[in-house]
Amino acid sequence: MNAPAAHHPIRGILYLMGALALFALLDTVSKTLAARHPVAVVVWGRYFAHFLITLVVFLPRYGTSLFKSARPGLQLVRGLTLVGTTGAVVAAFQHMPLAEVTALVFVTPFLVTILAVSFLGEKMPAWRWIPVIVGFSGVLLIARPSGNAFNIGVVFVLLGAVCYAVYQVLTRKLSAVDRSVTQLSYTALIGAATMCVLVPRYWVPGALDLRDWLLTGSLGVLAASGHLLMIMALRAAPATTLSPFTYAQLVWATLLGWLVFGDFPDGLSLAGMGIIVASGVVVAYSERFGKSG
Template sequence: MNAPAAHHPIRGILYLMGALALFALLDTVSKTLASRHPVAVVVWGRYFAHFVITLLVFFPRYGTGLFKSARPGLQVMRGLTLVGVTAGVIAGFQRMPLAEVTALVFVTPFLVMILAVSFLDEKMPRWRWIPVFIGFSGVLLIARPSGNAFNIGVVFVLLGAVCYAIYQVLTRKLSAVDRSVTQLSWTALVGAAATSLLLPKYWVPGAFDLVDGLLMGSLGVLAASGHLLMIMALRAAPATTLSPFTYAQLVWATLLGWLVFGDLPDGLSLTGMGIIVASGVVVAYSERFSRKA
């Protein structure tokens, strides 16, 4: 008989804050590299480093069983959607400030709701659609499609958010049949394999100096460390407790965007970011209470 799961909400929140800080730092390094190198090369570096770290950490323990999956086809699809997330976000970083890209990615919970209703036959009370529509109004304030501030980066980031929503839905389905470490390993394998196919087209010999090489290697370390802290957070506290705090990543992104790139969102963008966060918190708490009901 399994022991009951531990419940240490404060510890879980602290782990989560660390994970979000690492993810924001990962985005900062990605944006720095994307300003000097093609998106495809940066995405490859992120997944290749992640794959190497995954093998070093988990292969000695699990061997080839690390990749044993009940649904390998879905694992490949899930891995490709995460590559789409990374590519869309990094392409956005080339054209937009860090904080605004991060805010746009936070429309993902709204998209997950739409996909869950459409493809997983989950039931949703009508009133819960209200914060979804309000949240998308925040997106319009950031994107401003009728104004001069709009750029193609918004499209790339929103496409990445759609991929992220599909990735989360597939993760829900696969969590019932595969271990977390298997999902993590397949993500790294598919990402490294898919981007390696594109690498010869975009790689420029001698383009990386020592500093950029170290930054490229740090992508996998930051990603793996952040995911490890996220797993520790979810072991210490339920997802419904942690989810409202995930928006702290926006604070980290705003701070790092200001310190590293000198970017600060304008008034309309800050308003849009606030609307997205408020709507997302409402969705998170409504999910928490609906599960208790």
């Protein structure tokens, strides 16, 4: 069993920033593939490649102890919530732009804060709700839902946000009893096993060309690396500290949406980015120099 998670907020924030950049790349590749292939095929590729990478990198070192968990049942639930998140978000990509999907996912920090305070016993001074809410207003400025945005894609995103909030809280809870590599391995195993059961009904032989196979393989690399950094971030700092900084993924998504899909951010989007960054700096400053419970 690991020692209780230590609090190193700056280290946790840096790990989180790396994870979010990788997740934005993961979403970009997923959206590209989802435009040509069923959701189940894309999600299967993401988890199967992730599982293979995990086995190659970690199994020689850890052996079967790689999957030794103090809470295997909770690891199963955690893995299934991430599969649900991935499937819902990839489905949303088939109906909505990258930045808009990413913006709507950012109901997640609110849910994480509520769950972390309620179930993990983390402290959240009342005043710290202010920068979180201000940060969310910046999200709305960057990706303003248009009148036709409220379609099935929105439902998929909100379902994904609920799953992702539970996943983050369970990751924090399990960080106190399981190694990071064990959490990463369970995520890959559960995702791959689940999708291997579901994907045959959607598989079309020969549908993936060489380029698509390479993109599919990259999903595993990006996912494995990103989630390892996320686990390390949640081990280093409380979820309530990290939550405001998850907005940085929207900055990455907006930039990638511009570069890959031609969505150039306008003035209001840039203003939203500034608001998000400012709210994150306020929370980081208070964490670094101390605050009362």
